[in-house]
Structures are given as C-alpha cells and as structure tokens.
Amino acid sequence: MNITLVDTQQFYTKACTEAVTEDQFKYEVMAPVKEMWEYLNAPMTAKMPGGYDVVMASEMLGIWTPRKSCDNIRESYKDLLATGIYEEATEVIKHARQKFEEINYMIPLDEVVINILLGDDENTILMASEGYSGFGGIPGYILLIVVPNAFNRTKLKSALAHEFNHNVRFTHEPFNHGDVTVGEYIVIEGLAEVFAESLYGIENRGPWVCEYDEEEMAYTTEVFKDNLEVKGFEQVAAYMYGDEVAKSMGYLPVGVSRNAGYTIGYHVVKCYLENTGKTIAEATVTSAKEILEMSGMFK
Structure with missing residues (x-):
C-alpha cells in the first residue's frame, strides 16, 4: 500500500502571501482526491455558475476555501505547521496498518491519499467538535480538517488513525x-x-x-x-x-x-x-x- 500526502503546504504558503483563486483550490488542493469527490457526486466544476461543486462541498464539511479571506488562515496555518502533523501523517498510517498485518488482514487498497486541510473557524459544526474533524468514508482517501487550537493540536495523529479505521472498515x-x-x-x-x-x-x-x-x-x-x-x-x-x-x-x-x-x-x-x-x-x-x-x- 502506497501512502500519499497531498502537498497542501505549497497552496497555504501561497495563500498567506497572495490572493488565491477557487480554481487554484480545486486543482492544487482537491484534484488529488478527485475520485473521492466524484464518488460523492461533487464535480470539480459546477454545471452552472454558482452551482454545486467541490468548493461548495468543501465548505459544507467545514473546510476553508478562497471564498473567504486569506486573513482567516494565516495564524491557523502557522499553528498547523507547529503541530508537526505533516511530518508525522505517513507514519501514523504505517503504524495503523501494522495492526491489521498482525492479524493477517491484508487491506485491499493500493494507495491511501491523505489531505490535510485548514478548517473554517466560522463553521459552527466544526467548531463544536473543538475545531477538528475528518472524513474517511471512501476507502483510499482521508481528509483531516483542522482549525488548530490548544485542545486539538496533540490529537491530530489520533484523528488520522480514526479515519484510517473507517477506510479499513469499509473495505470489509x-x-x-x-x-x-x-x-x-x-x-x-x-x-x-x-x-x-x-x-x-x-x-x-x-x-x-x-x-x-x-x-x-x-x-x-x-x-x-x-x-x-x-x-x-x-x-x-x-x-x-x-x-x-x-x-x-x-x-x-x-x-x-x-x-x-x-x-x-x-x-x-x-x-x-x-x-x-x-x-x-x-x-x-x-x-x-x-x-x-x-x-x-x-x-
């Protein structure tokens, strides 16, 4: 099983210094999980202007998108980097995968794609769960959505493991x-x-x-x-x-x-x-x- 970490850092680094567009968000951040969105019936491009697409779907999940000010994520991005989750994410999945190897369950996935995303601090449902959540409902894809804070910054590895368990469960x-x-x-x-x-x-x-x-x-x-x-x-x-x-x-x-x-x-x-x-x-x-x-x- 290959483990791929989407390079969202490049996009967020850019967003902290200059304006970014919805298309950049779509094709730099969400294109690597396009198949997941297709499974959820969220097209990369809406069928009509202002219609349902991956940007709108992302907002529904509590993900920050360029429809909101980049000022909203500058401090959050610094805090996210400080958690070390980008460096640790791949090892989390390897550690979790090992538990299934120990019981001889060969997970039928060729690849797991991890997408670490900044959350929208104005999303009431996300903030009600202490500013973090995830999505692992489609085997092979894991989203981790975070507005970093004192409560959740040590819990992100646990959240990734939670979503990986969903991936495995849904293969069975x-x-x-x-x-x-x-x-x-x-x-x-x-x-x-x-x-x-x-x-x-x-x-x-x-x-x-x-x-x-x-x-x-x-x-x-x-x-x-x-x-x-x-x-x-x-x-x-x-x-x-x-x-x-x-x-x-x-x-x-x-x-x-x-x-x-x-x-x-x-x-x-x-x-x-x-x-x-x-x-x-x-x-x-x-x-x-x-x-x-x-x-x-x-x-």
Whole structure:
C-alpha cells in the first residue's frame, strides 16, 4: 500500500502571501482526491455558475476555501505547521496498518491519499467538535480538517488513525449511506475511536465521546436499544449527533444529548472487546451484528 500526502503546504504558503483563486483550490488542493469527490457526486466544476461543486462541498464539511479571506488562515496555518502533523501523517498510517498485518488482514487498497486541510473557524459544526474533524468514508482517501487550537493540536495523529479505521472498515463492510442503521453507525464510530485510542491513548480521545453519568448512560442506552434498526442518514444522524446538532441541521430531535451515538458506540466496542478477548483490529473486520450482540449492552 502506497501512502500519499497531498502537498497542501505549497497552496497555504501561497495563500498567506497572495490572493488565491477557487480554481487554484480545486486543482492544487482537491484534484488529488478527485475520485473521492466524484464518488460523492461533487464535480470539480459546477454545471452552472454558482452551482454545486467541490468548493461548495468543501465548505459544507467545514473546510476553508478562497471564498473567504486569506486573513482567516494565516495564524491557523502557522499553528498547523507547529503541530508537526505533516511530518508525522505517513507514519501514523504505517503504524495503523501494522495492526491489521498482525492479524493477517491484508487491506485491499493500493494507495491511501491523505489531505490535510485548514478548517473554517466560522463553521459552527466544526467548531463544536473543538475545531477538528475528518472524513474517511471512501476507502483510499482521508481528509483531516483542522482549525488548530490548544485542545486539538496533540490529537491530530489520533484523528488520522480514526479515519484510517473507517477506510479499513469499509473495505470489509461497505458503508451504505442511504441504508445505514443506527446500530451499524454506532459500531462504525465506536470502532474508529477505540482503534485510535489503542494507538495514541485515552488522553487523545476525540471530543465526540462524552462522559455520561450513570443515569444518563442508562437512559441513552435504552433509547438506542429501541432504535438500533432505524434507517436513513437523516434519522440516524439525529441519534449520532444529539438533539442540539440535529435541530441545527433541520433533523427531528430524538431525545438524546450531544454526540450520543459516538459515546454509545465507543462503549459498545469496549464491551465487545472485554467480553470476547478480541483485538480492536479483529473487531474492525467483524460484523456489526456480532459486535452489537456480543457487547451485551442492549440485552
């Protein structure tokens, strides 16, 4: 497996000293992941002026684009360089890949392309996750989106490992956006976060796993127990993100706290590993059905 790091540094260095265009963003930053965008039905060039393209899609993910002032990223870019993530990204993937080699799972990918991107500090959803997020939903491609700050600057390797786990998971059990169930989605996110934690420690766990007290944990588990088979991304997203975010996205709230699905999924996977003695790499290539059943959380 080849690991390719997109040279976004050249683009951001330029953007900090001179005006850059949307076309430069498209063809210097996003062209290396063009196939990913095509899979997501985001064309490099809109079918009509002002229409949907990779720039608009990027903004929806919380990525800074040249439609906003370059002044917004000058300090962020310095801070991003200071994290060392450009130098460490390739080693993160090698380290993560080794865990699957140890269980003799040969990941069926010829290449993984990593695209490290500056986030938009005015994007409320990105900032609600402490200024960083990622996307690893298309095997072979990983986006890491960051507005560097004191909270996230040490957690970027963990975030990359989280997204790589998604890449591997979806080579084994492909993600069906329109048909995914609540149960499947909580397993997907739980696997990714426990995998990242296994590599980089609980201190680098993402903010999407919350600390619920015993009462809230019991209540939330019951809500999920009755809705594991709910399907459809909008409905599932309400369980994953919680009521506050669901309302902001125009989804119907379902009576759970922020990041409920991520939190429950994390504990489901933890319980599965404890009950079975499996490694997190082995769990990553295990069916969601088995993980949910053997976790014992929904009996």
